[in-house]
Amino acid sequence: MLVHQAFRYELAPTAAQRAALTNHAGAARWTWNWGLAVRRKAWQRRRQTLNAMELHRLLNRLKRTSRYGWLYEVSKCAPQEALRDLDRAYANWWRSHKQGRRVGRPRFKKKGRCPERFRLTGAIRVEQDAVVLPRIGRVRTKEATGKFCGRILSATCRREADRWYVAFTVEVARPDPVTVTGPVVGVDRGIRTFAVCSDGTRIDSPRALTRGLRRLRRRGRAVTRKQPGSANRRKAVLALARYHRQIRNQRVDALHKATTALAKAKSVIVVEDLHVAGMVRNRQLARAIADQGWAEFHRQLAYKTAWYGSRLLVAPRFYPSSKTCSNCGLLKTTLPPEMRLFSCEGCGLMIDRDLNAARNLALLAGAEAGLVAASSAET
Numbered sequence: 458m459l460v461h462q463a464f465r466y467e468l469a470p471t472a473a474q475r476a477a478l479t480n481h482a483g484a485a486r487w488t489w490n491w492g493l494a495v496r497r498k499a500w501q502r503r504r505q506t507l508n509a510m511e512l513h514r515l516l517n518r519l520k521r522t523s524r525y526g527w528l529y530e531v532s533k534c535a536p537q538e539a540l541r542d543l544d545r546a547y548a549n550w551w552r553s554h555k556q557g558r559r560v561g562r563p564r565f566k567k568k569g570r571c572p573e574r575f576r577l578t579g580a581i582r583v584e585q586d587a588v589v590l591p592r593i594g595r596v597r598t599k600e601a602t603g604k605f606c607g608r609i610l611s612a613t614c615r616r617e618a619d620r621w622y623v624a625f626t627v628e629v630a631r632p633d634p635v636t637v638t639g640p641v642v643g644v645d646r647g648i649r650t651f652a653v654c655s656d657g658t659r660i661d662s663p664r665a666l667t668r669g670l671r672r673l674r675r676r677g678r679a680v681t682r683k684q685p686g687s688a689n690r691r692k693a694v695l696a697l698a699r700y701h702r703q704i705r706n707q708r709v710d711a712l713h714k715a716t717t718a719l720a721k722a723k724s725v726i727v728v729e730d731l732h733v734a735g736m737v738r739n740r741q742l743a744r745a746i747a748d749q750g751w752a753e754f755h756r757q758l759a760y761k762t763a764w765y766g767s768r769l770l771v772a773p774r775f776y777p778s779s780k781t782c783s784n785c786g787l788l789k790t791t792l793p794p795e796m797r798l799f800s801c802e803g804c805g806l807m808i809d810r811d812l813n814a815a816r817n818l819a820l821l822a823g824a825e826a827g828l829v830a831a832s833s834a835e836t
């Protein structure tokens with residue numbers, strides 16, 4: 458089975474390479490903004506939609522003029538891929554728009570506000586302790602690239618605080634999955650814990666996250682207290698970015714462990730629709746970070762179930778998993794969000810609210826199997 462897998466390494470660039478990386482990121486951002494402006498204008502004036510290829514042709518014409526000669530200093534892939542990203546952003550926007558979700562249309566990228574990143578394709582190579590990128594050349598990595606295997610499709614370079622990382626999208630041959638024969642499990646997003654499984658196990662948010670939030674706020678305040686444009690402000694911004702990176706790494710690590718364990722041991726994993734889970738969102742920092750984690754949890758489960766031979770089932774958007782009794786099926790009309798306990802007037806069941814929802818999700822797998830069995834019996 459051929460799958461796309463990501464390999465990520467931290468780079469150890471020389472000063473000149475660091476400058477080249479920054480230039481590439483700058484060219485990618487500039488191209489995105491330029492493409493967005495041209496696209497918007499073409500639409501406003503002529504109701505014309507310009508795609509990445511048409512924009513690229515315009516950009517090539519522009520490159521020949523002396524003012525934009527600097528574009529020749531970077532690999533042609535960086536602007537090209539930025540325009541492809543723009544296409545994708547528009548496509549996503551249209552799709553969510555049609556589905557009735559409120560998603561902002563593609564926006565301009567402000568310097569210093571958006572992650573510095575760019576993508577390359579073409580002649581990319583991985584060596585023992587280095588990577589070879591078009592235009593930038595051979596950049597040493599901080600760790601050995603021993604685990605690497607497969608055909609490279611693209612490389613995304615990204616700056617996080619003061620470090621640069623490269624992530625390769627690689628086509629990898631994985632052993633064909635053997636169907637997992639474990640039990641069915643429902644996973645509901647918990648209120649106090651990250652998630653609750655129908656078998657009673659809980660997936661905690663990494664403790665460091667909650668503990669780290671106070672420090673994060675403190676460092677955020679430290680930034681706003683410093684004089685804009687000062688060296689101290691820059692230092693505080695860097696400290697904050699480093700801290701964000703640390704928390705993110707811990708979170709990603711914890712999520713990977715949880716999703717791998719589930720995908721390897723359960724035959725079917727049933728989760729809530731992502732958008733339902735996101736609706737309880739509020740503006741709190743902790744919650745916002747947890748929301749991101751939940752989307753990542755979905756994403757990892759989706760590909761890992763395919764890798765390991767289990768199945769991911771997403772509940773229909775209006776499935777009332779938290780208001781239904783998982784024992785007798787009685788449906789409550791309301792369930793205030795602060796109620797921790799689900800108590801059923803029908804059968805007297807008293808159960809943790811999140812556990813009840815998780816069990817309902819698990820039941821959905823059985824119901825679906827029943828449906829499939831019933832329809833095949835008819836034919």
Ligand SMILES: [Zn+2]
Nearest residue numbers: 782785801804
């Ligand atoms: Zn009941």
